[in-house]
Every structure is written in structure tokens, then in C-alpha cells.
Amino acid sequence: MSGCPVRLHGPDFQADPGSLYEKMRAEHGPVVPVTMEGDVPAWLVIGYRELHHVLNTPGVFARSSSRWNAWHLVPQDWPMLPMVIQLPTVLYSEGADHRRRAGAVSDALSGTDLHELRTTTARMADRLIDSFCATTGTDLRTSYTARLPALVLSWLYGLDDVRGDHLADNMNTMIDGGPDAMAAQQALMAAMAELVAERRLRPGPDVVSRLLGHPAGYTDEEAVPELIVLLGGGNQPTAEWLGNALRLMFTDERFGASIAGARSSVQEALNEVLWEDTPTQIHAGRYAAHDVELGGQFIRQGDLLLLGLSGANRDPLVRSAAARGGHGSQAHLSFSHGAHQCPYPAREIAEIIAVTGVEVLVDRLPDIELAIPESELHWRPSPWVRGVASLPVTFTPAEPYGAR
Numbered sequence: 578m579s580g581c582p583v584r585l586h587g588p589d590f591q592a593d594p595g596s597l598y599e600k601m602r603a604e605h606g607p608v609v610p611v612t613m614e615g616d617v618p619a620w621l622v623i624g625y626r627e628l629h630h631v632l633n634t635p636g637v638f639a640r641s642s643s644r645w646n647a648w649h650l651v652p653q654d655w656p657m658l659p660m661v662i663q664l665p666t667v668l669y670s671e672g673a674d675h676r677r678r679a680g681a682v683s684d685a686l687s688g689t690d691l692h693e694l695r696t697t698t699a700r701m702a703d704r705l706i707d708s709f710c711a712t713t714g715t716d717l718r719t720s721y722t723a724r725l726p727a728l729v730l731s732w733l734y735g736l737d738d739v740r741g742d743h744l745a746d747n748m749n750t751m752i753d754g755g756p757d758a759m760a761a762q763q764a765l766m767a768a769m770a771e772l773v774a775e776r777r778l779r780p781g782p783d784v785v786s787r788l789l790g791h792p793a794g795y796t797d798e799e800a801v802p803e804l805i806v807l808l809g810g811g812n813q814p815t816a817e818w819l820g821n822a823l824r825l826m827f828t829d830e831r832f833g834a835s836i837a838g839a840r841s842s843v844q845e846a847l848n849e850v851l852w853e854d855t856p857t858q859i860h861a862g863r864y865a866a867h868d869v870e871l872g873g874q875f876i877r878q879g880d881l882l883l884l885g886l887s888g889a890n891r892d893p894l895v896r897s898a899a900a901r902g903g904h905g906s907q908a909h910l911s912f913s914h915g916a917h918q919c920p921y922p923a924r925e926i927a928e929i930i931a932v933t934g935v936e937v938l939v940d941r942l943p944d945i946e947l948a949i950p951e952s953e954l955h956w957r958p959s960p961w962v963r964g965v966a967s968l969p970v971t972f973t974p975a976e977p978y979g980a981r
């Protein structure tokens with residue numbers, strides 16, 4: 578390894594990632610030796626070209642964490658365990674099993690009626706706004722951005738509003754990782770097993786039924802963890818995408834006009850976020866199938882490579898090209914790339930949730946603005962996720978739609 582490994586934990590990481598990546602690139606080049614919590618080593622790939630190569634070469638940079646050579650360093654209560662633990666799902670599978678699962682997941686999602694999705698997202702957004710609009714302010718993170726994707730995804734699974742609320746509660750409790758996280762995860766597993774049993778008996782026009790009925794031939798035992806991963810993997814980044822776009826619109830005068838209703842800028846804000854503050858900053862990961870050289874570093878068989886999505890998006894190589902096309906360019910790696918990239922129907926669903934989430938909010942509360950100076954906003958303390966810890970806003974009270 579060249580130089581001292583960079584610590585991926587601790588406060589430095591969240592404050593100013595732009596400068597941090599610049600420093601890492603200058604010191605180590607495109608592939609950076611890092612340590613995670615507990616001094617567990619890994620490589621962080623922040624070069625655009627190198628990351629592209631890693632994602633395009635699954636035979637060498639494989640997905641299954643059963644290949645990892647550092648399991649012996651990992652304590653049972655390691656906080657990063659959810660990032661690496663080997664679950665039998667689309668995320669960690671390889672080869673033919675992955676193709677089978679990824680095809681089925683993609684087909685199940687792409688059966689969604691996008692018009693209905695838009696209408697339902699607007700209805701869910703209205704319900705959430707109804708719960709706080711009669712006051713003068715709220716924390717949009719807890720009352721809106723972290724809830725909306727979970728509610729819409731629950732609807733995609735065919736759940737009614739009551740069960741959707743319940744699922745959204747459990748999902749957010751689990752993700753927050755507090756003392757109730759394990760109980761919430763168990764409740765989620767139980768709810769999903771119940772739903773799978775119901776849909777097996779009575780299929781409907783929903784993602785769960787389409788996955789169960791897919792020629793890929795999912796058993797119930799396979800479907801439950803797959804559906805949980807899909808729900809968690811969809812909810813978390815979509816919530817941060819929506820939250821980060823709203824933050825950008827509240828704090829950057831270029832988007833001032835859209836807060837007052839100039840819709841064309843919502844799309845621009847969302848795309849800019851994918852370049853500047855992408856929801857999944859770092860994703861774990863890939864595991865070297867054999868010894869290999871990458872970006873001037875010697876990677877040993879079984880080494881963990883972390884996908885430095887945000888770092889690669891900031892690589893001067895792609896920045897200069899993207900600058901010519903502005904933030905409208907789609908060349909970022911925020912949805913990853915290659916066999917394990919975020920499925921296209923998932924991206925489309927996420928975008929509809931995010932666009933509609935912004936539009937409905939500014940329609941209902943046109944003078945909404947930050948309740949604190951931008952300098953007092955904090956990012957969540959995580960090198961993996963990029964999202965505001967809270968988003969306090971004020972607005973003129975409005976009548977709830979439900980009360981009309």
C-alpha cells in the first residue's frame with residue numbers, strides 16, 4: 578500500500594467531501610487505501626476510469642462478500658456489517674443466479690403503471706403535507722422526505738395506506754439504527770412473509786405478485802429477503818435524493834424561481850444533486866477474484882474494493898467533460914454501472930417520486946423556506962450515505978386538503 582491509509586470514519590469525512598477527495602487523489606491516486614470502523618482495511622476507488630473498469634469486469638471484481646479476505650477482522654457487532662453481510666439476494670449474487678434475479682426484479686418493477694405511480698405519489702405527498710401544513714413549520718426530513726418513498730414503495734407492493742404507514746415506520750426505525758432497529762427489522766420480515774403468503778394465494782397488480790409469478794421461479798423463502806432488500810435499497814437513496822434536491826433549491830438562488838413554481842428547474846436540481854451530493858457516496862463493494870493491479874495499487878485476492886461513486890463523479894477527468902454539458906450530463910456513476918447497476922425501471926420510479934415530491938410540496942406551500950441559515954444545516958454522519966440530518970422549514974399555514 579502506498580502512504581498511510583485514509584480513515585473512512587470520524588467527523589472529517591462528512592464536512593467537505595470535495596476537498597477530501599481532492600486530497601486523497603493527490604496523495605494516493607485513483608485507488609485509495611482506507612480503513613473503516615475498527616481499522617478494517619479496504620480500497621476506495623475514486624478514479625472515474627478505474628471505477629468504470631471495476632464495474633465492467635465482474636469476473637475480476639466480483640460481488641459476493643464470501644470472497645472477502647478480512648472476515649477474521651470483523652467483530653460480531655461491527656457497525657458496517659449490514660454493508661457486507663452475505664444475504665441470498667440480487668445484491669450479492671453472481672453469474673447465472675444474478676442474471677435470473679436481476680431480470681425478475683427488473684421485470685417486476687417495470688410492470689408499474691407510471692401514470693398511476695405519479696398520481697399515487699401526489700396523493701401520498703398530499704397526505705403527508707396535510708399532517709403539518711396547518712402549522713408554520715416542520716422538519717421536512719422526518720415528516721416528508723424520509724417517509725414519501727417508503728409510502729410509495731409500500732403502495733407498489735400492493736399495501737393499503739395503514740399497512741404502508743406501518744411498513745414506513747419500521748423501515749425508518751431500522752435504517753436509523755437505534756435501539757429499536759432489530760425489532761423493526763424483525764417486524765419487517767414478518768410483514769413481508771405475510772404479504773408474500775397473501776399474494777401467493779391472491780395475486781394482484783403489484784410488484785410482489787409480479788415477482789412471485791415471474792418465470793424465474795422464486796420460492797417464498799427467496800422472495801422475502803429479495804423484497805426487503807428492494808424496499809430498503811429503494812427507500813434510502815430516494816429519500817436522500819429528494820432531501821438533497823430540496824436543500825439545493827432552498828439554498829441556491831439559481832433555483833429560487835422554481836420554489837415559486839418554475840417547474841423546469843426541479844429536474845435540473847435533481848440531476849445536479851447526482852453530481853454534487855449523490856445519495857450513495859460510497860457503496861460496498863466488489864471483492865478481487867485474484868491478485869490484480871489497479872490504478873497503480875497491488876490488490877490481493879479477496880481484498881474489498883469500495884465503490885467511490887461520489888469521488889469518481891468528482892474526478893477532474895469526467896468533470897471537465899461534464900462541464901461542457903453542464904450538470905445536465907448523465908455521465909455520473911451515481912446509479913453505478915455494469916451488471917449490478919441500479920435497474921432502469923428503479924431509476925425511473927425513483928425519479929417520479931423525487932420530481933413529484935418537490936412539485937407537490939412547492940404547490941401546496943409556495944413560500945416554503947429554510948428555517949435556519951444554510952451554515953447550520955448538517956449532513957448525516959456517514960461516509961456511505963449523503964443526506965441532510967434535518968431540513969427545518971417555515972411556511973405560511975395552509976388548510977389540509979383532507980379537511981376540505
Ligand code: HEM
Binds near residue numbers: 669818886920
Ligand atoms: C425506487 C427506487 C429504487 C429501487 C427500487 C432500487 C433498486 C435497486 C436494486 C434492486 C439494485 C441492485 C441491482 C443488482 O445488484 O443487480 C440497485 C443498485 C443500486 N442502486 Fe438503486 N434503487 C432505487 C433507487 C436508487 C437511487 C435513487 C439511487 C441513487 C441515486 C440508487 C443507487 C443505486 C446504486 C449505486 C446501486 C449499485 C449497486 C452496485 O453496483 O453494486 N438507487 N438498486
